Amino acid sequence: MTGPDLHDAARAVGEDVPFQRRNWRFQRIGWGVMAGIVLLGLIGGLGNGPVASATARPESGGFTLDWERVQRAGNEARLVVTLDASAGPELAVRVEGELADAMDLVGVEPIPLRSSRAAGLLHLVTAAAEGRPARMVLRTRSRAPGLISGNVTADGAAVRARILVLP
Missing domain, CATH: 1.20.5 (Single alpha-helices involved in coiled-coils or other helix-helix interfaces)
Structure with a gap:
């Protein structure tokens, strides 16, 4: 019609x-x-998938940071720092900015030799074999939804990480 x-x-x-x-x-x-x-x-855009995962290296190289770009508030997530070759007997990792403040540290593997925490800063030191790759896994839990960003520094180089925390 x-x-x-x-x-x-x-x-x-x-x-x-x-x-x-x-x-x-x-x-x-x-x-x-x-x-x-x-x-x-x-495809993982809402968490736990290929779109939600991220890997970054500083321009100067030295280490790789793997993290989940999209997370859920209250769920456990991981930040993995892999040093190409340790320059000394220790691996020191600094987490700075909102990344240190907006997330609770649930655990660290391997257990750190020393650690300190201040507003906007988390500093962890663990043993490493000189000249060999070293790895530190930070298990974290986000407290609230929002956009979190901060720097992760290891071996004198920094990587900027941004995380979207969904409810």
Whole structure:
């Protein structure tokens, strides 16, 4: 039905065809948004997946930082610092900024020889074999949703990490 036939049918049944078309358009947009959220979840954009994981190295090299870019508040996450080759008998890692303040430290592997904490700073030192790769795993828990950023420093070089904490 087109033209006058459509308007006659609308009057006979009491339909509002322009409203119905707007409603259908709104529904299709809603379906698209829902499909996008499901797809984002499947590829890890809402946490625990390839999109949520990040790896970075400072320009000068020396170490690699692996972390989860998208996390859930209250869930445990990991920051992994891997030093290419230790320059000495110790691996010292500094976590600075909101990254140190907005997250609780649940555990560190291996157990640190020394640690200190101040506002906006977490300093951890663990044993390392000189000339060999060293690794430190920080298990953390975010306290509240939001955007967290800060620097992780090891071997004199720093990497900026940004984390989106979802509820």
